[in-house]
Amino acid sequence: MIPAIGTWGLVFLVALIGATAIIVAVDHKLPRQLIIAFARMALQLLILAAILGWLLDRSDPITTGLALVAIALLGGLETAYRVDSLYELPVILRSVAILLAAGAVVALPSVLIVVSPEPWHDVRLVVPIFGMAVGSSIAGTALAVTTLHRMLQDGRTAIEAQLALGRRFTDATRHIARQAITAGMLPVVTATAATGMVTIPGMMSGQIIAGAAPAEAIRYQFLIMTLIAAVTAVSIRANIALELRRWTDHRARFRARRRPQ
Amino acid sequence: MPAHHWRARVRYCAAEPAWWAQHVGDHFPEQPDGRALDALGLNPSLLGRPVAQTSTGERQRLALLRALQPMPDVFLLDEPTSALDPDTAARVERWVSSVVGAARCALVVTHDCALADRLNAPIVSLEALAA
Numbered sequence: 001m002i003p004a005i006g007t008w009g010l011v012f013l014v015a016l017i018g019a020t021a022i023i024v025a026v027d028h029k030l031p032r033q034l035i036i037a038f039a040r041m042a043l044q045l046l047i048l049a050a051i052l053g054w055l056l057d058r059s060d061p062i063t064t065g066l067a068l069v070a071i072a073l074l075g076g077l078e079t080a081y082r083v084d085s086l087y088e089l090p091v092i093l094r095s096v097a098i099l100l101a102a103g104a105v106v107a108l109p110s111v112l113i114v115v116s117p118e119p120w121h122d123v124r125l126v127v128p129i130f131g132m133a134v135g136s137s138i139a140g141t142a143l144a145v146t147t148l149h150r151m152l153q154d155g156r157t158a159i160e161a162q163l164a165l166g167r168r169f170t171d172a173t174r175h176i177a178r179q180a181i182t183a184g185m186l187p188v189v190t191a192t193a194a195t196g197m198v199t200i201p202g203m204m205s206g207q208i209i210a211g212a213a214p215a216e217a218i219r220y221q222f223l224i225m226t227l228i229a230a231v232t233a234v235s236i237r238a239n240i241a242l243e244l245r246r247w248t249d250h251r252a253r254f255r256a257r258r259r260p261q
Numbered sequence: 262m263p264a265h266h267w268r269a270r271v272r273y274c275a276a277e278p279a280w281w282a283q284h285v286g287d288h289f290p291e292q293p294d295g296r297a298l299d300a301l302g303l304n305p306s307l308l309g310r311p312v313a314q315t316s317t318g319e320r321q322r323l324a325l326l327r328a329l330q331p332m333p334d335v336f337l338l339d340e341p342t343s344a345l346d347p348d349t350a351a352r353v354e355r356w357v358s359s360v361v362g363a364a365r366c367a368l369v370v371t372h373d374c375a376l377a378d379r380l381n382a383p384i385v386s387l388e389a390l391a392a
Contacts, residue, residue, distance in 0.1 A: 157279035166269030166331060175281070252264035 002210055052127065061121040068108070068130050072099040075134040079235070082142035083149070094242050095141070095235075099134055102234040107133045107227050114223050132203065133227035136188075140232040141239050144184025148240055151176040152247055153256070160254050169248040177240050184236040192225050272333035276340040278324030280312040285323060288312075290330050300356050301326060302349050317344040322353060329360065336360075336367035342376060354379055 017038050021031035055067055076096030083091065107130050111117070117125045152159070155176060162172035195201055196218075200208070203224055207217040249255050282288055286308035295305050301322040307315060315323070321344045328336065341357065342350035354376065361367045371377055377384045 155281070157275075157277075158281035161275070161279035162281055163265075164268060164273045164275070165327065166265050166272075166333075168265045172281075 052123070055123045055127065059119075059121075059123055061119075064121045064123055064126060067123075067127055068103060069100065071127075071131050071134050072096060072103050075099045075138055079138050079141050079239075082138065083145045090246070091243075095239065098235050098238045098242075099137070099231075101238075102137070102231045103130055103134055106230045106234055110223070110227055110230070128203075129224060129227065132224055133231045136228040137232040137235045140184040140188055141235045143187065144180045144236045145239055145243055147183040148176065148180035148243055149257075151179060156254055156256060163252060163254065169252045169254075170244070173244055173247075177244060180240055181236055184240075185233065188229050188232050192229060195221065195225055269331050270333050271335045271337065272328045273337040274324060274328050274339060274341065276343060278320055278327075280320070283311055284308075285310055285312055285315060288323075288327050293326050297326060300352070300359075302352050318346070318349060321345065322349075325353065325356070334365055336365065336369075338367055338369045340371055341369060342371075342373070350376070351379075 017035065021034050024030050024034060051067070055063060058064075073096050076094075076099045077092060079095040079099070080088075080092040108126070111126055111129050112120055115125055152173070159169075159172045159176075163169065201221050204214075204217045204221045207220060208214060247255055247257060280288060286292055289308070292308060298305050298307070303319060303322055303326070307319060307323065312320070321341070325338075325341060336357075338357070342353050345353060357367060357369075358380070367382075369377075369380060369382075
């Protein structure tokens with residue numbers, strides 16, 4: 001077991017936050033923002049701990065399954081929210097559905113195959129790993145769809161010129177879709193390539209602090225990076241394909257969408 | 262009929278053609294031969310050049326050449342000679358007439374009454390219609 005952080009330890013941490021706020025008091029707003037951020041984090045972590053504790057107590061497959069659905073739901077909402085304020089119902093539903101599908105088809109079976117937890121719905125394994133994979137796909141997906149939007153807006157005449165020559169909409173936008181997918185995946189690729197350099201990855205640090213052997217912890221890091229890449233790839237491909245359909249109609253014309261403010 | 266089949270047969274040529282690739286030649290599924298280029302007064306070296314290094318008149322004529330791939334039944338030409346000097350415009354007019362020939366048809370929109378007369382085709386004057 002790792003040594004617990006006691007009340008005096010927490011008091012010390014709060015004092016350290018206060019001191020940090022004073023150090024950055026070069027701007028009258030910054031200390032306040034810092035303290036509010038920590039207060040927010042504390043509240044969120046308390047709620048998270050309560051929920052995870054409850055899930056661990058119950059430890060039945062249906063409750064755990066609902067928790068995974070809730071993670072995908074929040075992840076989908078966040079993805080839609082981040083795409084240039086394109087907060088429309090179809091986009092929200094789509095993002096949620098894609099994350100649910102990616103989680104159910106890719107992340108969950110992978111955890112079961114690779115780790116084979118006992119019981120198979122072990123909250124300790126399934127929930128955090130699922131959460132990390134889904135959560136990490138948000139930024140990449142939002143970046144890919146945002147890139148797609150920008151390039152479609154800028155490339156309207158070029159796309160219409162190709163349509164006029166009898167090309168299908170998917171062919172006329174293939175180049176743009178390719179660049180959007182690349183833009184969304186690149187951060188995952190660079191993060192993977194940098195894993196283990198300079199810093200010890202967050203999850204691995206946690207495992208080592210909790211007493212795991214480094215040789216075991218790196219296998220989990222391998223698992224999580226693979227799941228992040230896989231879920232992000234599925235999410236980006238599906239979102240880009242479905243988003244493209246929103247920019248055309250049954251007569252294969254280019255339909256501009258309102259530029260987000 | 263799917264839209265892309267329709268557009269393969271009815272070709273709209275915008276007054277200001279747009280380009281989606283860097284080089285001129287990338288816009289042609291089949292590279293046009295020297296004779297086809299010469300008929301429009303275009304230098305074959307244009308195909309290897311970046312689109313940004315071509316003139317407005319060159320791009321207007323290149324877009325007409327591009328419009329033949331695939332060969333449509335009907336041309337919708339919006340101001341096809343607007344950026345051209347009189348000699349080149351005459352060349353383009355002859356080219357349009359020969360491409361359209363007897364088998365195809367073209368609908369040309371222009372502000373140039375002389376061009377309309379020279380094409381020797383039925384003219385619909387919007388001014389007359391409005392009056």
